[in-house]
Amino acid sequence: MKGYRKYFLNKLAWFLVTFVFAFILNFILPRMMPGDPVAAIVSRLAQGMSSSTGMKQVYEQYAELFGTNKPMLEQFFIYVGNVIHGNFGTSFSQYPRSVADILKSSLLWTVCLQFPAIIVGWFIGNTLGALAAYLKGGFDRVLMPVSIFVSNLPAFGMAIILLVIFGVNLKWFPTSGGYGFDLIPSFTWTFMWSVIVHYQLPFWSIVLIAIGGQAIGMRSMAIYELNSDYVKYSRFMGIKDRKIVGYVFRNAMLPQVTGLALSIGTMVSGALIAEIIFSYPGLGYTILNSVMGHDYPLISATTLIITLMVLGAMFLIEIIYGFIDPRIKAAQSD
Amino acid sequence: MKHFLRQVFRSPNFVIGFVIFMALLLIVIIYPLIITDSPLAIIGQGTFFPPGIYVNTFDSINSSDTYILNLDDAAAKRIASKMDNQERLDMGAWLVAAGIPESEIDVTDTEKLLDQWEKNYDSTKNIPGLTNAKRNYYARLNNSIQGVLSTEGATIAVKNPETGALDEKGFVKQSDYVNIGQVANVRVLPLGTDNFGRDMLTELVKATSISLQIGLVAGIVATLIGLTLGLLSGYVGGLVDDIIMFITNLFTVIPGFVLLILISFSIGQDKRGAVTIAVVIGLTSWVWTTRAVRSQVISLRNRDHVNLSKLSGHSVLHIIVADILPYIASYVVMALILQISSGILAEAGLSILGLGPRTTEVPTLGLMMNWAMIYQAHILGKWWAYFPVLVAIALITFSMNLMNTGLDQVFNPALRD
Numbered sequence: 001m002k003g004y005r006k007y008f009l010n011k012l013a014w015f016l017v018t019f020v021f022a023f024i025l026n027f028i029l030p031r032m033m034p035g036d037p038v039a040a041i042v043s044r045l046a047q048g049m050s051s052s053t054g055m056k057q058v059y060e061q062y063a064e065l066f067g068t069n070k071p072m073l074e075q076f077f078i079y080v081g082n083v084i085h086g087n088f089g090t091s092f093s094q095y096p097r098s099v100a101d102i103l104k105s106s107l108l109w110t111v112c113l114q115f116p117a118i119i120v121g122w123f124i125g126n127t128l129g130a131l132a133a134y135l136k137g138g139f140d141r142v143l144m145p146v147s148i149f150v151s152n153l154p155a156f157g158m159a160i161i162l163l164v165i166f167g168v169n170l171k172w173f174p175t176s177g178g179y180g181f182d183l184i185p186s187f188t189w190t191f192m193w194s195v196i197v198h199y200q201l202p203f204w205s206i207v208l209i210a211i212g213g214q215a216i217g218m219r220s221m222a223i224y225e226l227n228s229d230y231v232k233y234s235r236f237m238g239i240k241d242r243k244i245v246g247y248v249f250r251n252a253m254l255p256q257v258t259g260l261a262l263s264i265g266t267m268v269s270g271a272l273i274a275e276i277i278f279s280y281p282g283l284g285y286t287i288l289n290s291v292m293g294h295d296y297p298l299i300s301a302t303t304l305i306i307t308l309m310v311l312g313a314m315f316l317i318e319i320i321y322g323f324i325d326p327r328i329k330a331a332q333s334d
Numbered sequence: 335m336k337h338f339l340r341q342v343f344r345s346p347n348f349v350i351g352f353v354i355f356m357a358l359l360l361i362v363i364i365y366p367l368i369i370t371d372s373p374l375a376i377i378g379q380g381t382f383f384p385p386g387i388y389v390n391t392f393d394s395i396n397s398s399d400t401y402i403l404n405l406d407d408a409a410a411k412r413i414a415s416k417m418d419n420q421e422r423l424d425m426g427a428w429l430v431a432a433g434i435p436e437s438e439i440d441v442t443d444t445e446k447l448l449d450q451w452e453k454n455y456d457s458t459k460n461i462p463g464l465t466n467a468k469r470n471y472y473a474r475l476n477n478s479i480q481g482v483l484s485t486e487g488a489t490i491a492v493k494n495p496e497t498g499a500l501d502e503k504g505f506v507k508q509s510d511y512v513n514i515g516q517v518a519n520v521r522v523l524p525l526g527t528d529n530f531g532r533d534m535l536t537e538l539v540k541a542t543s544i545s546l547q548i549g550l551v552a553g554i555v556a557t558l559i560g561l562t563l564g565l566l567s568g569y570v571g572g573l574v575d576d577i578i579m580f581i582t583n584l585f586t587v588i589p590g591f592v593l594l595i596l597i598s599f600s601i602g603q604d605k606r607g608a609v610t611i612a613v614v615i616g617l618t619s620w621v622w623t624t625r626a627v628r629s630q631v632i633s634l635r636n637r638d639h640v641n642l643s644k645l646s647g648h649s650v651l652h653i654i655v656a657d658i659l660p661y662i663a664s665y666v667v668m669a670l671i672l673q674i675s676s677g678i679l680a681e682a683g684l685s686i687l688g689l690g691p692r693t694t695e696v697p698t699l700g701l702m703m704n705w706a707m708i709y710q711a712h713i714l715g716k717w718w719a720y721f722p723v724l725v726a727i728a729l730i731t732f733s734m735n736l737m738n739t740g741l742d743q744v745f746n747p748a749l750r751d
Contacts, residue, residue, distance in 0.1 A: 014583070015587070017584075018583070018584050018587045018588065021584050021588070022584075022587075022588045022592075025588070025593070025596065026596065029593075029596035029597060029599070029600045030596060030599055030600055031600075032600040148732065148735055148736065148739065149728070149732055151735075152675070152728055152731040152732040152735050153724070153727075153728050153731075154679050154682055154683065154724075154727055154728075154731075155683075156682070156683070156686055156703070157724045157727065157728060160712050160720060160724065161724070163712055164712050164715075164717070168712065168713060168715060175713055176713075262586070265588075265589030265590065265591065265592075266589075266590075266591070268589065268591075269589060269590075269591030269592070269683065270683070272591075273683050273686055273687070276686060276687070276707075277686075277707065277712075287595065287687060288687055288688060291595075291599060291687055291688045291689055292688055296599070299595070299596070299599055300596075303592045303595060303596055306589065306592055307588060307589060307592050310587075310589045310592075311587060314587060
């Protein structure tokens with residue numbers, strides 16, 4: 001267990017460093033934007049206002065409220081303090097709603113949509129890839145080009161195709177939103193059913209994209225393992241095929257777990273765009289709105305949450321990886 | 335080199351990818367030479383004109399040569415094009431209500447339906463359950479059908495500028511035809527127009543070309559950074575390696591797309607040109623190349639020929655260029671291809687978020703997609719506004735990945751079938 005603890009602490013320290021770095025980038029980059037966002041709100045609010053001293057007062061009041069009149073470093077420490085208390089400031093575009101409030105309502109949608117979709121896609125993809133490597137022949141010849149083509153479609157492309165076929169033409173599923181526009185979120189059957197129906201298209205569009213990429217990776221890993229010496233040796237020894245296949249897929253699986261950790265960032269970004277296509281009320285849609293509204297507190301907080309989500313998922317995968325890969329235990333106990 | 339090329343071109347994956355890619359490239363290069371219209375010129379007044387051949391009505395009426403063709407099915411076709419599906423169903427419903435057996439009515443058979451309609455329709459007939467509005471609707475429908483059924487032509491009249499009266503200028507019979515080649519103004523719009531009324535095909539070709547350039551610039555920037563850092567960190571090692579690996583690990587864990595959003599947002603709308611976006615994409619995606627190159631270099635660093643070169647007193651630069659680069663060249667090319675295709679996808683993703691290049695200067699595949707989405711082309715069923723764009727993106731990335739798979743099979747013997 002000592003080896004694991006070292007591995008775990010090492011990973012944790014590394015993720016903390018990364019998080020601090022990402023946090024700083026998150027703070028600085030949106031604030032480097034040219035133009036004064038406060039001026040934009042004030043000009044919107046002060047439309048028709050003629051006295052320039054009045055305008056100036058309004059401006060100063062808002063600059064004070066958003067803290068843009070202080071030096072950058074001071075702003076940063078105020079920001080850190082606020083974030084620790086869960087206060088991400090006030091949204092510019094949806095003033096006077098707070099950023100935390102907006103995020104709270106969209107985060108759950110994104111988490112419930114993306115993580116099940118990515119995991120289901122990963123499992124189906126790996127199973128198909130392993131089958132293609134093992135069965136070869138016709139199955140492989142059909143599956144491979146299809147997987148390559150599907151994994152090359154951008155995530156939004158798959159989303160649009162599903163939307164047009166099943167939403168617009170067949171009218172099986174609704175085309176946009178997270179629930180019926182005439183419903184109020186509540187724990188009633190009608191609402192739940194509406195959520196489930198709205199869930200299908202975004203979910204499957206993400207799953208299908210994930211399947212393609214994972215199947216390709218798994219197939220080449222499994223082929224590589226199937227040709228390796230230990231498989232040949234086991235065959236000579238007369239070990240049953242079923243048992244060998246078990247070994248092979250356990251070994252081929254390991255790089256796929258790492259692959260999931262490495263590609264989870266890409267997957268999430270693709271899924272965010274799929275959300276936009278379906279106007280799903282998640283983080284992707286929030287980003288779109290905040291970009292449209294030049295709302296940097298919201299952008300900054302949304303990207304921070306996404307980074308945190310991805311970091312968390314990667315950390316989890318690394319920990320699981322540490323348990324399932326015997327080599328890590330061996331390396332740590334040296 | 336020759337042997338290597340022959341081997342690469344023997345891989346079916348590579349050949350298919352190469353052919354698709356070259357075809358795209360040829361179209362992108364040759365099309366603008368033949369059709370020199372500006373890709374961003376707004377020609378249509380209105381949104382989403384469907385694909386087809388647009389013939390000027392004024393010119394065809396005033397065409398000097400008219401031809402008379404006596405075609406039997408002309409009248410039926412004319413009527414069929416005037417009656418939409420809903421009207422047919424409504425007519426069928428009326429006939430059923432009026433007592434015609436349902437089995438005798440076929441709404442897809444225009445001639446029979448019209449025949450039955452003419453025989454049975456009577457506006458004064460009292461049908462139970464028919465509202466007044468519906469009755470008026472059927473009367474209007476009947477009038478329009480009678481109008482279409484008339485065999486007379488149409489008179490062309492011109493307003494007299496002095497009296498304001500209409501003077502007959504010409505007469506168009508139902509059997510008059512014009513030869514499309516003799517009409518002065520005909521515009522072919524193979525993919526219709528987009529939401530701004532721009533010719534989709536011309537715009538798409540230009541957008542493909544710009545997107546390829548964005549991908550190329552992004553790929554080259556990413557590969558150059560990745561190659562330099564990878565070589566430095568792999569060959570020099572020590573503190574340099576530690577620092578570079580620290581930065582690389584940081585950027586592996588921070589999702590590149592988030593960085594891309596933040597940077598493009600902070601650049602601001604006014605300064606986002608296509609090249610800027612390409613460079614930003616390149617700056618956020620070099621991490622993979624660095625890692626791959628570094629691990630390759632580390633395995634090469636202690637090979638005999640490198641040691642020999644060191645002993646001969648060659649400079650570090652010489653060793654890297656002459657003794658290490660040739661061995662990793664294939665990996666670098668493969669990484670470049672992947673970077674180009676992911677750069678194109680990244681641009682499309684950014685543009686959909688509204689963070690792509692400015693709209694006014696150049697079209698890109700992502701921007702076209704973005705406008706189609708904003709104008710709800712997918713909900714309205716205007717397939718020509720988004721589907722060709724999707725196909726273009728998919729073909730580019732598909733062909734590049736096929737080439738990459740092919741190269742992989744050549745260089746990586748374990749993957750050969």
